[in-house]
Amino acid sequence: MATKEPLIIRDKTQMTKWSRTMRSQSKLxxxxxxxxxxHQGHLSLITEAHKHANVVAVSIYVNPGQFSPxxxxxxxxxxxxxxxxxxxxxxxxxxxxxxxxxxxDYGEGDSGGEGGGDGGVGVVxxxxxxxxxxxxxxxxxxxxxxxxxKSRPIFFRGVATIVTKLFNIVEPDFAFFGKKDYQQxxxxxxMVRDLDFSIKVIGCEIxxxxxxxxMSSRNVHLSPEEREKALSINKSLSKAKSAVEDxxxxxxxxxxxxxxxxxxxxxxIDYAEIVDQHSLEKVEFIKGPVVFCVAAxxxxxxxxxxxxxxx
Amino acid sequence: MATKEPLIIRDKTQMTKWSRTMRSQSKLxxxxxxxxxxHQGHLSLITEAHKHANVVAVSIYVNPGQFSPxxxxxxxxxxxxxxxxxxxxxxxxxxxxxxxxxxxDYGEGDSGGEGGGDGGVGVVxxxxxxxxxxxxxxxxxxxxxxxxxKSRPIFFRGVATIVTKLFNIVEPDFAFFGKKDYQQxxxxxxMVRDLDFSIKVIGCEIxxxxxxxxMSSRNVHLSPEEREKALSINKSLSKAKSAVEDxxxxxxxxxxxxxxxxxxxxxxIDYAEIVDQHSLEKVEFIKGPVVFCVAAxxxxxxxxxxxxxxx
Numbered sequence: 176m177a178t179k180e181p182l183i184i185r186d187k188t189q190m191t192k193w194s195r196t197m198r199s200q201s202k203l204x205x206x207x208x209x210x211x212x213x214h215q216g217h218l219s220l221i222t223e224a225h226k227h228a229n230v231v232a233v234s235i236y237v238n239p240g241q242f243s244p245x246x247x248x249x250x251x252x253x254x255x256x257x258x259x260x261x262x263x264x265x266x267x268x269x270x271x272x273x274x275x276x277x278x279x280d281y282g283e284g285d286s287g288g289e290g291g292g293d294g295g296v297g298v299v300x301x302x303x304x305x306x307x308x309x310x311x312x313x314x315x316x317x318x319x320x321x322x323x324x325k326s327r328p329i330f331f332r333g334v335a336t337i338v339t340k341l342f343n344i345v346e347p348d349f350a351f352f353g354k355k356d357y358q359q360x361x362x363x364x365x366m367v368r369d370l371d372f373s374i375k376v377i378g379c380e381i382x383x384x385x386x387x388x389x390m391s392s393r394n395v396h397l398s399p400e401e402r403e404k405a406l407s408i409n410k411s412l413s414k415a416k417s418a419v420e421d422x423x424x425x426x427x428x429x430x431x432x433x434x435x436x437x438x439x440x441x442x443x444i445d446y447a448e449i450v451d452q453h454s455l456e457k458v459e460f461i462k463g464p465v466v467f468c469v470a471a472x473x474x475x476x477x478x479x480x481x482x483x484x485x486x
Numbered sequence: 487m488a489t490k491e492p493l494i495i496r497d498k499t500q501m502t503k504w505s506r507t508m509r510s511q512s513k514l515x516x517x518x519x520x521x522x523x524x525h526q527g528h529l530s531l532i533t534e535a536h537k538h539a540n541v542v543a544v545s546i547y548v549n550p551g552q553f554s555p556x557x558x559x560x561x562x563x564x565x566x567x568x569x570x571x572x573x574x575x576x577x578x579x580x581x582x583x584x585x586x587x588x589x590x591d592y593g594e595g596d597s598g599g600e601g602g603g604d605g606g607v608g609v610v611x612x613x614x615x616x617x618x619x620x621x622x623x624x625x626x627x628x629x630x631x632x633x634x635x636k637s638r639p640i641f642f643r644g645v646a647t648i649v650t651k652l653f654n655i656v657e658p659d660f661a662f663f664g665k666k667d668y669q670q671x672x673x674x675x676x677m678v679r680d681l682d683f684s685i686k687v688i689g690c691e692i693x694x695x696x697x698x699x700x701m702s703s704r705n706v707h708l709s710p711e712e713r714e715k716a717l718s719i720n721k722s723l724s725k726a727k728s729a730v731e732d733x734x735x736x737x738x739x740x741x742x743x744x745x746x747x748x749x750x751x752x753x754x755i756d757y758a759e760i761v762d763q764h765s766l767e768k769v770e771f772i773k774g775p776v777v778f779c780v781a782a783x784x785x786x787x788x789x790x791x792x793x794x795x796x797x
Contacts, residue, residue, distance in 0.1 A: 191684050199510060281679055310628045311646070311680030317621045335622070336681070343682040368592055369622030370647070371654040373502050 178268035181233070181259065187344045190273050194232070194346045202229040206347035207269075208338060211235040212252040213261045216382035216390040220351040223379050225267045227349045232271040233262060234341055236278060239301035240309075241333025248301055252395050278340055279309045300329045313339050313370070315362045321455055322358045322468050323479065326445050331362050338363055342372055350374050355381045355389050357466055357481045361455060381480070383409065389480045401473040407440035408469055412482040415467055419484050424461040437471050445470035445477065452483065461486050489579035492544070492570065498655045501584050505543070505657045513540040517658035518580075519649060522546040523563040524572045527693035527701040531662040534690050536578045538660045543582040544573060545652055547589060550612035551620075552644025559612055563706050589651055590620045611640045624650050624681070626673045632766055633669045633779050634790065637756050642673050649674055653683055661685050666692045666700050668777055668792045672766060692791070694720065700791045712784040718751035719780055723793040726778055730795050735772040748782050756781035756788065763794065772797050 184190045197204050205228035207220045217233075224231045235258060242248035255274065262269045279302050302309050312332050318324075319331035342350070350367075352360045360378045367376050382390045387409035388402070397405060411433040418429060426449040433447045447469045449458050458465050461484065468481040495501045508515050516539030518531045528544075535542045546569060553559035566585065573580045590613050613620050623643050630642035653661070661678075663671045671689045678687050693701045698720035699713070708716060722744040729740060737760040744758045758780045760769050769776050772795065779792040 187682060195509075198506075278682070309680050311624060311626045311677045313622065313624055313681075315622045340680075340682040343684065346684075366622045369620050369651075370624075371498060371589070371651040373654065373657075 178263050178266065181262055181269045181272045183259075183272050183274060185274055185276060187275060187278070190232075190271075190275075190344050191346065193271060197230050198346070203349070204228055204345070204347045205231045205349045205351065206341065206345045207231065207233045207351045208341050209233060209235055210237045210251065210392065211258050212254055212392040212395070213258045214382075214390045214392065214394075216353050216355060218261060218265050219382050220353060220379050221262070221265045221267075221269055223377065224349065224351050227375075227377065228347075230270040231267070232273055232345055232347065233269045234273040234275075234345070236273075236275055236337070236341075238278075238333060238337040240279065240337055241330050242301050243298055243327070243329055244301055246327070247393075250396070252392055273341075273345065278337065281308070283308070298328050300333050302333075312336050313366060315366050315369070318358065318362045318365055318455055321450070321457075322446060322448060323470060324358070326470070331359070334359055335362055335366050339366070339370070342367075342374060347374055349377060351377050351379055353381065354378045354483075355391065355480065357468055358455060361453065387413075389478070391478060393476055393478065396476045397473060401476065404440045404442060405471075405473045405476075405478055407437045407442060408471060408478060408480045411436035412467055412469065412480060416482055416484055419461055419486060424486075426457075426459055426461065429461075429467070433467070433469060437469070442471040442473050445472065447471075449484075489574050489577065492573055492580045492583045494570075494583045494585060496585055496587060498586060498589070501543075501582075501586075501655050502657065504582060508541050509657070514660065515539055515656070515658045516542045516660045516662065517652065517656045518542065518544045518662045519652050520544060520546055521548045521562065521703065522569050523565055523703040523706070524569045525693075525701045525703065525705075527664050527666060529572060529576050530693050531664060531690050532573070532576045532578075532580055534688065535660065535662050538686075538688065539658075541581040542578070543584055543656055543658065544580045545584040545586075545656070547584070547586055547648070547652075549589075549644060549648040551590065551648055552641050553612050554609055554638070554640055555612055557638070558704075561707075563703055584652075584656065589648065592619070594619070609639050611644050613644075623647050624677060626677050626680070629669065629673045629676055629766055632761070632768075633757060633759060634781060635669070637781070642670070645670055646673055646677050650677070650681070653678075653685060658685055660688060662688050662690055664692065665689045665794075666702065666791065668779055669766060672764065698724075700789070702789060704787055704789065707787045708784060712752075712787065715751045715753060716782075716784045716787075716789055718748045718753060719782060719789060719791045722747035723778055723780065723791060727793055727795055730772055730797060735797075737768075737770055737772065740772075740778070744778070744780060748780070753782040753784050756783065758782075760795075 205224035209217050237251050313335040315335055364376045415429045415433050430447050434444050449465050449467050452464045452466050464485045466481050466483045470479045516535035520528050548562050624646040675687045678685055726740045726744050741758050745755050760776050760778050763775045763777050775796045777792050777794045781790045
């Protein structure tokens with residue numbers, strides 16, 4: 176059931192022009208920011224977007240600003256033509272695909288010398304190394320620090336900054352994020368509130384494979400054996416949730432259950448934390464809504480997943 | 487020659503609504519962000535704004551986010567009714583005055599605990615102390631560090647953040663800043679470029695009193711004696727400029743000239759630096775366009791001034 180072909184826009188000025196034309200026609204605009212290599216999880220965001228807006232824009236851009244030089248920017252999977260086909264398979268399709276070449280090249284040569292400072296973080300992203308003079312970053316100073324922020328200290332700075340750039344270019348009324356990236360969703364929600372963007376951020380439920388693995392563009396890098404082992408993440412989170420429902424409220428016990436299950440399966444835990452759903456602060460005893468967030472490595476592939484527990 | 491009374495808007499949603507109505511009528515919107523206690527320098531920005539835009543909005547908001555707890559937030563002068571009269575004296579007047587009560591109160595109670603972290607800077611602003619849960623900050627990581635950034639380490643973080651908020655609320659086509667706050671102007675220019683705001687930033691020349699003192703809302707705090715002494719800033723900068731025109735290109739000599747002149751007049755130098763007009767990096771020998779930036783204390787009043795030298 177192929178639908179319309181999306182308009183493909185590469186130039187940011189053209190993108191803003193398109194959005195302003197839509198707004199002048201009183202159309203509500205949705206933005207679904209992605210890094211491409213789309214899967215059913217992304218497509219579910221588009222389906223949700225159609226419920227809120229009159230027109231849907233999808234951005235496809237692998238953001239170097241959220242990768243540190245030792246991370247997997249160079250091997251991040253991509254398949255632009257395949258992505259377009261997938262977008263056309265969604266009922267209603269999408270109106271625009273924004274696919275810029277480089278959102279950190281301002282066409283002025285290197286006006287910033289060696290690139291930005293490290294902002295006191297002590298690490299840099301692929302942007303500083305490339306020396307294009309970009310030096311403005313959005314920081315969500317508390318939410319960016321825990322969970323994924325510990326092992327990826329510049330990650331949320333990069334995410335908040337690219338999302339700000341996309342918001343300024345696309346000027347949407349709604350933006351859609353998957354709750355698989357739970358911390359990212361909360362960081363963006365807080366940023367939108369704190370910086371007074373006139374945009375409603377909508378978090379969408381995790382899409383899983385039939386066997387329970389959370390969908391991720393990085394799953395493609397898993398060997399069949401690693402993929403089998405990776406099921407331990409979702410399985411152990413479900414076990415933990417059942418344990419809570421059976422009365423276990425001590426987070427240490429619940430964490431040990433998950434850590435043991437994933438480790439026995441052959442995964443290496445980055446973190447397994449039970450945190451408040453809004454502040455993302457660690458919880459010792461479950462008294463209200465929390466989210467159990469996990470990051471683990473299988474081979475070289477780092478996967479994240481989470482489960483909300485609404486006690 | 488009093489002109490029309492401006493519409494006064496206190497609510498940010500109303501402000502955005504006004505701007506979007508203007509844009510839907512194809513009007514170009516100018517924003518002149520101020521902290522009030524307006525003087526001829528501010529009014530010159532409005533005159534410039536009329537040359538570019540169809541409608542002019544002035545924001546009057548003393549931003550706690552750019553003051554550290556030991557600075558002069560509580561004594562920052564204000565005179566809202568006087569400001570409105572002054573705005574009405576400008577040919578063409580202004581269309582809107584945006585005068586919000588508190589741009590850091592999100593009406594959700596304190597969802598952020600004790601307030602944001604210090605972002606590695608080691609100091610906090612009046613916002614963190616007030617504990618309203620704001621934790622998103624825009625950093626222009628290189629330009630924010632030198633000159634005023636040395637003695638006021640959270641200042642440009644606060645400026646970039648409030649200007650981002652105002653840009654998102656007002657959604658202007660043009661924004662006007664005085665070159666008296668030279669570093670601020672460059673920080674905002676860079677931020678607008680790096681974060682892809684669809685806004686043109688226009689820097690306006692310094693407005694001076696007849697005797698040469700750069701206009702500033704803080705001048706009101708100077709005693710007559712201090713005010714007299716403060717003339718040494720502009721006088722010494724003019725001397726330095728003449729010396730350059732006479733062939734002196736060694737910055738150390740030029741700096742000493744200015745430091746000596748201000749110190750002999752009774753001022754206390756915070757900094758006196760000759761820097762590149764764009765990168766604001768220190769220059770040793772003048773080979774091209776530079777700007778000589780000075781900050782000095784007279785009594786308890788900290789004044790800044792600068793002079794572009796276009797060799």
